[in-house]
Amino acid sequence: MSTRPTKPRNFLLDWQQWCYPGSRRVFTADEMARAGGQPWPTGIDQYVYVNLVLLLAINSSEIMQSRQTWIWPAVLVTGWAVLGVAQWLWQGPTRKRLNIALYGFFAVVFTLSLAVGRLGWRERVIDLLPLLLAVMTSIVSAWWVLTLYRVDQIEARLRELAEQDAALRLQTRLAAAQIQPHFLFNTLASLQHWVDTGDVRAAPLLRDFTAYLRATLPMFERELQPLADEIEMVRRYLAIMQARLGARLAFTIDMPADLDAQLPPGLVLTLVENAIAHGIEPQLRGGHVDITARRDGEHLVLTVRDDGPGLAPGRTDGVGLSNTRRRLLSAFPGATLTLADATPGCIATLTLPTP
Known part of the structure; x- marks a missing residue:
């Protein structure tokens, strides 16, 4: 009985990735316990916070002139929240978690937009719309790429452990022989x-x-x-x-x-x-x-x-x-x-x- 090789899915033609993105790979609890123990790379936190502080410092004069000092804590809190979601995805890189994060993020942005409109800041938001869209796209893309990277990392570790187990079984048989x-x-x-x-x-x-x-x-x-x-x-x-x-x-x-x-x-x-x-x-x-x-x-x-x-003196195994x-x-x-x-x-x- 002959079987035809399966063709890889074209991402652009896969409508599910547009509505429900993420990897289809689902890890069991045992697989995560065995291969998913890598700690969160704290260098990412340092990189994000340093860049946020530099960005605020560069625009500090404009912020002071506009008397919008609330921007400083707002940006830092946003960075903290984005990194918290990233760590949550790192611990469980599932498609479900990724979509909860994405749609939850869109819901928060939509709610804030309505609140800003009622406060009469609609014109300011429209002026900043290109920047806001760029930031939103960056955050969503970062979560998406992080999840795919984490899935690949755990799969690679599982393959490595499987190869080690196979080598150990072979070593055991050779030793017994x-x-x-x-x-x-x-x-x-x-x-x-x-x-x-x-x-x-x-x-x-x-x-x-x-x-x-x-x-x-x-x-x-x-x-x-x-x-x-x-x-x-x-x-x-x-x-x-x-x-x-x-x-x-x-x-x-x-x-x-x-x-x-x-x-x-x-x-x-x-x-x-x-x-x-x-x-x-x-x-x-x-x-x-x-x-x-x-x-x-x-x-x-x-x-x-x-x-x-x-x-015997000087004995070795x-x-x-x-x-x-x-x-x-x-x-x-x-x-x-x-x-x-x-x-x-x-x-x-x-x-x-x-x-």
């Missing part, structure tokens, strides 16, 4: 060897490995996942490593059953992988990995501790930890991840806010 691929190859190599030699450990390892893959594959599609799913993935990973390392690896997992939280997928798994790679495997005797999770007020505190040699920190801060700006010597071993502490 970097979770130690050599673990998969080593596990497959062990599994193949045990199958070839008829080792009884092959079947349990295959079950754990299948369950591990089933738990980790959704990581590539999720931005957040329940803590229980993360811990189950870690449990399968540790079971596989225990099958490979035998008595050299022991582990405990202490997580309350009622603890409910969301976190970026693979976060705890990366900490456990580091604990085994740097704390357990380098030691001939092996070691123990202890994982605990608890709620501390409005925060989730999760620790991964090993009894290995501890942090590798790819896994760097990705973990970046994903953690992207999802929870107030979260922290610290590594410290535990004497013996190393302890990684993850703290993130919970709803």
Whole structure:
């Protein structure tokens, strides 16, 4: 089914813009809260007031000679009112608001014209009519252009935020894809060897490995996942490593059953992988990995501790930890991840806010 491209509307032929001008774009409350938080540029106020004062100063002699000193406060009050309407349009650049401002302005001008006529100042108004029309046109045009500019500004910000979200999702998937691929190859190599030699450990390892893959594959599609799913993935990973390392690896997992939280997928798994790679495997005797999770007020505190040699002098974060920190801060700006010597071993502490 073919579709014809839509032609842009010709402004001059769009009668609605003559009677009911403004942008047709309507922002939701969520969109305004997300992309419409730019403050009113106070430089506009300064520019308008400075020009009004200069204009009054240039014409001060004529004002004094005509004894129309009321012009001074009238001009400043008008400028203040015009800027107030402009700020109102800035906060909500809708077509409805713009037309309320325009038709309200015309109504005020019409009412003042009638009042001036009754006071016998009709001739003076007629003399100033070209200037008044120019001022009215300037005010109306300024409100109109301001509204269109503000709509374009918010739309541009929404597009920018959408691109940032897309980049973050891509970054999350790439980071998840970097979770130690050599673990998969080593596990497959062990599994193949045990199958070839008829080792009884092959079947349990295959079950754990299948369950591990089933738990980790959704990581590539999720931005957040329940803590229980993360811990189950870690449990399968540790079971596989225990099958490979035998008595050299022991582990405990202490997580309350009622603890409910969301976190970026693979976060705890990366900490456990580091604990085994740097704390357990380098030691001939092996070691123990202890994982605990608890709620501390409005925060989730999760620790991964090993009894290995501890942090190496001059240690820097590798790819896994760097990705973990970046994903953690992207999802929870107030979260922290610290590594410290535990004497013996190393302890990684993850703290993130919970709803």
